[in-house]
Amino acid sequence: MLPDLSRDEILRYSRHLLIPEVGLEGQRKLKNSSVLIIGTGGLGSPVSLYLAAAGIGRIGLVDYDVVDSSNLQRQVIHGTSTVGKLKVESAKSKLLDLNPGIQIDIYNEPYTSENALRIAKDYDIILDGTDNFPTRYLTNDVAVFLGKPNVYASIYRFDGQVSVFYAKEGPCYRCLFPEPPPPGLVPSCAEGGVLGVLPGTIGTLQATEALKVLLGIGEPLIGKLLLYNALDMSFDFVKLKKNPNCRVCGPNADIKELIDYEEFCGVPSHDHEEGSAGAGKDISVQELSERMKTNHLKLLDVREPHELQISALPNAVNIPLGQLAARLSELDSADEMVIFCKSGSRSARGLELLASAGFKKVKNLKGGINAWAREVDQSLPLY
């Protein structure tokens, strides 16, 4: 039995009621629907705004992060006034301002194997608005195990992808991507970044698919993947088929319960401490600052060249991490060296690489040049 619409709701949703494909019954369906949005960031912003405006009765938001000013270039649900606040709180107040007649459930916690099934089980569909591989595989597997549609979107720089993974009627995410790229081939943070408007374009397509699935209208992107490129302004569609060897939705599936997704993907899904190479291999920014006054230390910057335009340390040699293995001959293993990057993670990998090549006198700058900018030289910008 679908809920009735109040007089106010009929006025609010009148532009929907005028479309025969939605109409009064469709709007009542939306009021009776629930969606879970994983991530309240770039994709989660337009998705939650439009689904709240559309009158979805109950929206769940999962995010453990706080609003940072570097989010505001694309995460338009938040604002300067909510910097430092919990993202789910910031989003909830915006959504209820937009539409006070709906229910917003917030989950201020990382979405993990421990809580995901409990959180997701009471929602009709799940929207994947995450920004990392472990949570994408988790979101997929949860949707498969609970038999719910996973409305998927993903963005990178100028590229976007949208699909509806629904194992009951078509392929799942793992049918297309059985496993993630190994860590060494995942674009590093230096190669990351996203055009601010891209999640707006892709997130509104994702919200469109969610509405179609909930209303049962049109042809949702089940078994199809939309590929968008902003530079070319191209939209391409490809067909996706169920993979008979899929480990979660295939006939011989061997993954029957949630796994350790960070280990599976080899990358963290949630922020950890600033980059460190481990005990005895690090040097703090304070220690480096002291030693630079007396000693000659070679500084090796393994960031990408365009990052040097943001901040740099004088006299540092720049060899991007991806080129380090091929350019070892430019370095002298007899030198005392400090290797650094933005936050200390890439340089920790660089240190491992150097150590395996016989460089024994290398230390990793813990926290990277951002720690230097915070604690030693505040004239340098943070990024």
Added chain:
Amino acid sequence: MPVLRIPTPLRAYTSGKSEVSVNGSNVGEALTDLMTQFPPIKPHLFNEGGELRPFVNLFLGENNIKDLQGVSTPIKDGDKLMLIPSIAGGRHCEPDRAKQSPILWRRLLRRSLSFAPRNDGIK
């Protein structure tokens, strides 16, 4: 000549080109030609054993070559091939497990260097 569409993450290895014209009568030959033109792209598509990496999805028109004849799928002039990347998002995505679990990290590092092929029917 068939054209191969390069996704943004791999354009760093094709001198920024979004499309590359490739020679060949089948998908495998076209990929070989791509790697001849742009050798640095090879490790991103193939493992050390010369097999297409399992996370690489290549489409001929709107069909995955896995659903056709794999790398033996014939191609002709004017065909459009598309590489479809696995993308996760725009956030900092550096592996940072060394401190928490050096053993895990070394294992992951090894895995990234010698990625095990999966039996997906493509050689």
